[in-house]
Amino acid sequence: MSPVITRATSKPSSVWSDARLVKECLSRNEQAWSLLIEKYKALIYSIPVKYGLPAEEAADVFQSDLHGAAGALA
Numbered sequence: 817m818s819p820v821i822t823r824a825t826s827k828p829s830s831v832w833s834d835a836r837l838v839k840e841c842l843s844r845n846e847q848a849w850s851l852l853i854e855k856y857k858a859l860i861y862s863i864p865v866k867y868g869l870p871a872e873e874a875a876d877v878f879q880s881d882l883h884g885a886a887g888a889l890a
Contacts, residue, residue: 832848832851834852834855836848837851837855838852838889842889849889860878860881861874861875861878863877864878
């Protein structure tokens with residue numbers, strides 16, 4: 817069974833709160849997931865870099881964290 821993908825129908829996503837983004841992600845809204853990633857990608861990537869990981873390993877951590885977040889929101 818594949819998840820149902822929905823499109824947002826209310827206020828513009830650029831002004832959604834984090835709570836709204838999470839709610840939309842839980843509703844399988846792809847746009848909300850993309851916006852959540854866009855909003856936090858620099859922060860997520862910067863943490864392993866600050867701990868001294870090389871760029872390639874930081875990218876792996878970034879991907880792993882996003883995979884974990886997706887699982888938590890599923």
